[in-house]
Amino acid sequence: MDAEGNVVGVLTSGTFSPTLQTGIGLALLDPAYKPGSDVGVQVRNRVEPFTVEKAPLVQPHVRAD
DSSP, rough: TEEEEEEOEEEEEEEEEEETTTTEEEEEEEEEEETTTTEEETTTEOOOOEEEOOOOOTTTTTTOO
């Protein structure tokens, strides 16, 4: 969702990332939303703030301890 509550894409999957210690998700978004854009994701009955990032979210050499 954008700041006005308009739907701008569809979340395809989401989970908690133990490496990043935060929630992550994959989504199909309107191309106008570039990395760094802020969006809202509806999680159950609430909207959570997320930032659009380009994959990969973690560099391949990073390991969780």
